[in-house]
Amino acid sequence: MATIVGCAGAVPLSYAEASVNSAPAMPSMVLASYSTPAPLAADAELAVATGDTSTTEARAAVEAADAAVASAAQVATDVEASGLDIGVTPTVDTTALEATAGRLALGIKSLPESLLPDVTADVTALVSSVQEQVAGLRGRLDAAVQAKKEAEEQARRAAEEKARQAAEAAERARQQQSSGSGGGGWVPSVPVGGATGDNSPAGAQATARGMLGSYGWGDDQFGCLYNLWQKESGWNYQAYNRSSGAFGIPQALPGSKMATAGADWQTSARTQIAWGLGYISGRYGSPCNAWGHSQSVGWY
Secondary structure, three states: OEEEOOOOOOEEEOHHHHHHHHOOOOOOOOOHHHOOOHHHHHHHHHHHHHHHHHHHHHHHHHHHHHHHHHHHHHHHHHHHHHOOOOOOOOOOOOHHHHHHHHHHHHHHHHOOHHHHHHHHHHHHHHHHHHHHHHHHHHHHHHHHHHHHHHHHHHHHHHHHHHHHHHHHHHHHHHHOOOOOOOOOOOOOOOOOOOOOOOOOHHHHHHHHHHHHHHHOOOOHHHHHHHHHHHHHOOOOOOOEOOOOOOEOOOOEOOHHHHHHOOOOOOOOHHHHHHHHHHHHHHHOOOHHHHHHHHHHHOOO
16 A cells, blocks of 8 residues: 655555556557457367367267177177077177277366367277177178078978978879889079179278188188179179169178178178178188189079
8 A cells, every 4th residue: 555645644545546646657558358369269269169079079989889889799699699609709809999988988078179089089990890890790690590591491391302202102102003204303592693892893892802801811712702792793882683682792682681780781882791701701611612602503
């Protein structure tokens, strides 16, 4: 406080009043906090928009991770319930995905916005890996189910044929006639091939080639796979066989089987290929075995 001296009493003045009385006049000015230059305002808006986008993408990645983990658990349950041997342990390790997705979920509120994209990318990559493994297991399971159905059908036909032959023999004996001409040959049911490739034949081939290692196959198997699916569909992912209803690069019959590998089975070559390789692995063991079967009987 300032004090006036020489008066009857000392009269205190505030610091503001003392400043007014003693300080020279200053030019008026506008405080910077009351206005923001246009470029700075634009930068601030961009930062907010970028942050919103990062947060939205992070949340979407967490949701995709939850779905992938659920799919991995479901395929393991389905394989166990089927009681079929698919040739591999029907489990997908989701430990890394769950840990990273959990960190991202917490980071949406606590991490700096600049760090979210990197963690989101890590989660997205792990989701893709888990989905691919799930698709492979689904393909193997579908192949095992199909093989069981075909074995049961063959057994049924064999039993019917045996009964037919026994009935004919009994009829001949009853009539005490010499055996005459008879006929009737068994004609196997041959599925009609046809399919489609990735969203371009070359792209589909590159995708398939890159996935061979996941099944323990070397590059020598790609030649057989190329010939097999070139014969079936020309690697055209939209191929559709009107006669049989087969669809897609691997000619799944019906095409909706491939939904077990992904909801986008009608439009994604990668999903079709993942299912097809799982099917080949479970049914034939390798692309070259499948190609050999196809050359022998005309289908695989």
